[in-house]
Amino acid sequence: MIRTVLTAATLTLAALLAQAQAQAQAPQGVPVPGPVLGGGKASAPAKAPAARPGTFREIRWDELVPKDWDPMKELKGLDLGNLSDADPRATEMLKQLRKVWDNAPANPALDGQAVRIPGYVVPLEETADGLKEFLLVPYFGACIHSPPPPANQIIHVLPQNATKMRSMDPVWISGTLVREKVDSYMGAAGYRMQAQRVEPYVERPR
């Protein structure tokens, strides 16, 4: 029962989000739903040109999603409002939607940009000196509670120096963002960064 209610709620939310995104096409910067690290005033103007060497442009997680991407494209023309909670088609659609999210494309505009972004650490390779490889995700508990963030909301980070960190520590990473080759065979697109700096996250005084 709870599951079907959730299903309907998620579908409705998705529809709303798609609408919001369509409306937000004209003004720059989509409002971030829910609390996300580095949201709010910290973000720089999205139009900033490629930064000077040695400086990193601060970006927000929603900039990692291409502006023209519409997750509801394949579900267009379906009347969501008339679907009942128990309708197997709703479950089927949710599955389809998840698939679309899993294969969310990376933003080509960010390829090769020197950026700085905050997020939470999911450890991958741990050595005696510290973490040598980790994933950066935008919200807490990203790997533990399902559903996880889509691939274009995950940055695979290779820090220059191994850093002592624990699972879900908030950090700032700075470095050049590289879009991993989009290969549908891989199961996921995403970003990669050889981080020049990894610092503990401290909220800026406003």
Added chain:
Amino acid sequence: MRTLLSIAARSAWNRRLTLSLVALCIALATGLLLTLERLRADVRASFAQSVSGTDLIVGARTGPVQLMLYAVFRVGGATNSITMASARALAEHRAVAWTVPIGLGDSHRGRPVLGTTPAYFERFRYGDRQPLQLAEGRAFAGTLDGLYEAVIGAEVARSLGYRTGQRITLAHGAGGMPGSEHADKPFTVVGVLARTGTPVDRTVHVSLQALEAIHLDWAGGAPLPGMSVPADQARKFDLEPQQVIAVLVGLKSRAAVFVVQRWVAQYEAEPLLAVLPGVALDELWDVLGVGERALQAMSGLVAVVSLASLVAVVLAGLNERRRELAVLRAVGAGPRHVLGLLTIEALLVTLAGSVIGAAVSLAAVALAGPWVQTQFGITLQGGAPSAAQALLWGAVVLAGMLAGLIPGLRAYRLSLADGLSPRS
């Protein structure tokens, strides 16, 4: 200053019995602190070293920490196995680059036996993505001809004195009792792995088919009377493994890890669990961290108690040294000299104690190292103290010197006349 030092040393030598007991207290406390720090750091390093390059570990649904413990560290038992069909479906997932199934449950003289495929020796990584290397011989073939072949870890070879060609028998479960041995199907050691400093060192590796073969006549949970299958006959049976304990998974792209993890969690044919080794390790530290901190607090308290006994002994000594100190004052020593004298005494005792303690700690680690390696698969780093250990040692010495100030200040305030005019 030098005069003061020699006076302090000679005076302390006069009271060597009580002071050496205090030094012994401090030595034990320092030894405890340093050994605990070494153990703590090495257990962590050892666990962090044990798995590398594996993106997910998939097993039956249980706790992430428990799955990690039995699949990688061979600690505790598996709660359930998963079917080979699930393992195959996982291997065919489009984001998965490789899978290595493992089976556990048997033992050889207390060492765990791991059933796997030859791919294990190519795929498994430890430490900083180091591959397994053979010190001797070769990996098992994984074919029917090489059914009863085993590859042993470095510690198994060292502690039991095995080389290639050695015949060994596996035991059902934890083994140790006559009757639980799979004595009718002996294995031959064909390879010895180089030392890794991980649980691999104390593991006996055989093929999954071999595990099936030795359990053919154990269908009822015990050897069935009249149903024994001779070693050669076993090859005629279907030895394809039906179930495995866990599967190590490598992905084509590490960013896909959540996609595969959820795919596993929602796998409909049977309940499965996929854990990211790094995340599970951190969860393990969360659990162990409390115990660790309790132990640290305890050994810190022991250090405080031993320093308090130092203060008590030096303070009590003030009374019997009233004459001694008064004479020093009479021949021209100022109150600050008396203060210096007592502080130096405390410092000397603490230094002696903590140096002995550090030596005891190093010796204990060096002596217990091989045993800990055999029993728990944890490599203790002998040799030079770590930075954290040096820091702890410095803290003990500093605290000892500060503790010396307490009797020192008291003596500082005692007047010259007090020492020269005995009332008793």
